[in-house]
Amino acid sequence: MIHVENLTKHYKDICAVDQINFDIHKGEILGLLGPNGAGKTTTLRMLTGFLRPTAGNIRVKDFTIEENPLEIKKLLGYLPESAPLYHDMIVYDYLDFVANIREIDRNEKLKRIKYLADLCGLNDVMHQPIGELSKGFKQRVGLAHAMMSDPEILVLDEPTSGLDPNQIIEIREIIKRIGKEKTVILSTHILSEVEAACDRVVIIKQGKIIADGSMETLKQSVNRKNRINILLLNSDYESVKKELGSIAGVEEVQMETNNEGVLQASVICRSSADLRGDIYRKIKETEWILIELYQETQTLENIFRELTTEN
Amino acid sequence: MRQVVHIFSKEFKGYFVTPIAYIVISIFLIVTGWFFFSTFFLFNQASLRNFFDLLPLTFSFIVPAVTMRLFSEELNVGSYEILLTLPVTYRDVILGKFTAAVAFVAAMLAPTLAYPICISFLGKLDWGPVAGGYIGAIFLGASYAAVGLLASSLTRNQIIAFIIGTAICISLTLIDKMLFFLPRTLLPFLEYLGADFHFQNISKGIIDSRDLLYFLSVIFISLYGAHLAMQEKN
Structure with missing residues (x-):
């Protein structure tokens, strides 16, 4: 589904991501783990076409990020870190705008917005400006934004940060439900989240992949005495x-x-x-x-x- | 192209959900109205000449204030990332924002149509220069909006964006008025660079392709500059 090859990103003289390779298969929930500044967000930003890689290739289905960025963006739903949304807009207007940009059919649009509002628990805040919402609600609006076009691939950068424990469990449930049919990539520093939701874990450190595999293989790979x-x-x-x-x-x-x-x-x-x-x-x-x-x-x-x- | 329309409508509505639009429009109408009518009865002429004479200078301050948030705010809040990961191209984003700013300038000019209507009751108004003036004002506003958009794409700080935009717009307005200490050979060239010079031509009622070409070039160069600035960011 997604094929990443020798992906590298330099910021001036800092090397944020250093020649990483991985594949993501359809229907997989991949957890991207790493300490702060490891390059998680940079990797996701390149994957979603926001940053251009210094070197390397990203292929999603038959599209490459160099040649068909628009096609890839259509396949992806992306929730950036801490959900930076338009603060002046009302939640409904915002979702409507996203639906328009995503070219959702006029008749389908209202249904889709309603469905997402139910799914993400937004019904009470639909007519409030986004800037006045609490962090948890912003995060939910961001999640609704990412799922608007029912994308085949969902990229979530720290989806549960700022949420209370009940909401975290809710969001995890949503991710698991989506993950049955879709491909989900999520980055997080909350380890229990990865254990609860992910099929596969990739651990990055200083821009390099230091571990890649299912939870079981990772547990075995670390040679610890009982x-x-x-x-x-x-x-x-x-x-x-x-x-x-x-x-x-x-x-x-x-x-x-x-x-x-x-x-x-x-x-x-x-x-x-x-x-x-x-x-x-x-x-x-x-x-x-x-x-x-x-x-x-x-x-x-x-x-x-x-x-x-x-x- | 449909994406341009969606971005346009979002940006244009965005102006009117915050009080900024109303404040800017009020200031514009007060300033232009005051300067125009304070001398209007002294000249005893039924023309909008004075109004259009001042427009390049007022636009130099007002239009960058309208455009300063277009990119700076997005860069500052981070919504820029959301916008660019939607299926849109840089061109869609720039054209959407630019046309929204131009539409806003037009909305700001619309109430001033009351002036020629009132004046036409007072004396015999020549509608040619008035029509030319408004067409010129749209082109002038569009050029300054493009400059302001470029300034906004360069920084995440709205105040800096405003200052850069105003500085460029004022230079374009005043460049042909500061030529007395320059060698004579440079004059036609520098005069051609002045936005005021071209605007005054149009506002006399003469729509010359050279003047239109000038405004279109300013628009194109500025928007292309904004495109480069966006590319530079990734």
Whole structure:
């Protein structure tokens, strides 16, 4: 659907995006992640034809951004970062303007605007100037703007910023619903959002792609040893270390804290094998009282931190 | 071309949803009306000569004030990004905004049609120069609007856009009036550059293709400059 090849953008002497390559397939929800200033917004701006790449190619379906920018713009719906809309315009007038520019049929137009107003919860603010709306409502107007022409590809730059938790869930639901038939690219720095909504994650750092894949592959790619935390009563560190250290596959037993008879220890496994059962069985043989046992899960947060902070 | 119409109607309506339009129109009518009628009865002539004599100077201030927001505001708020990611070309955007500004200038001139109508009751008014004057005023307003549009596309600050626009428009107005210290060989050339010179020709009632060509060139060069400025931004 979208093919990006060696995409590069220089701002004067700063290199914002450095030769990135990726493909996006139809019906995929792609999350673009990265620290501030990584080049997420620049990438999306080039994709939507707002900025011209310094080098490289973007192809959407059979169109290239160099030769058919207008055709690509017709296929795309774009919500820029923080939804910069016309402040003097009334919401309805604005949506009407977008519908006109998008060449929506006169008879369809009102229906479409109504549908989007329902979808994005705009019915109460249709006759207010956009400048007077709260940030969350502006964001919703921006979303309605992006979906006006029922585009095949939806590009959303931080779609949920400034929204309250209920709205975030609503917008996520909308994105998921749209993502069943359409291609969605969203950039965000909220990791849980990516986990909740995206099929695939691309992590960018300093203009380069440092990870690209589904959540599962990303979790596997980061070679982290499993860590099992336990809380024990009626035990002492020395014997815990000796007993648990004898289990096959355990690399190390670390003691975290030991107060009021509660011993907190973590067992670090040599591989990513699950040793929880073995540890439980071992503890059962002793007099120790087990009050907690859990394996640290590989969250996207961990992966993100690991990938973006290492040199 | 349909996109130009949509952008035009959005921009033109945009003038009238904020108070700016009404303020600018009021100031224009007060200033021109005052200067015109304060001397009108002294001359004791049924003509609009004085009104048209002053128009290039008042337009130099008023028209850049009308056009200063066209691009600067969008660049400042960021809606420029939204506009350009809609399926429109630079040309659509520039022509839409330009025609909206020209239509606004025309709307501003429309109430002054009351002057010739009133005067025609007072004495025998020659309608030729009046028609020429209004046609010239539209061309002059369109040229200054194009200059103002160019100024607006250069900066995100509306005040700077206004100052740049006014500076260029005043130069075009006054250039042929400051020729006494320049060598004689340069005179015809510099005179040709003056907007006032061409406007006064038309407002005498003589519509000469050279004068129209001058205004069309100013419009074309300015709009092309705005096009380059837009290209430069990406």
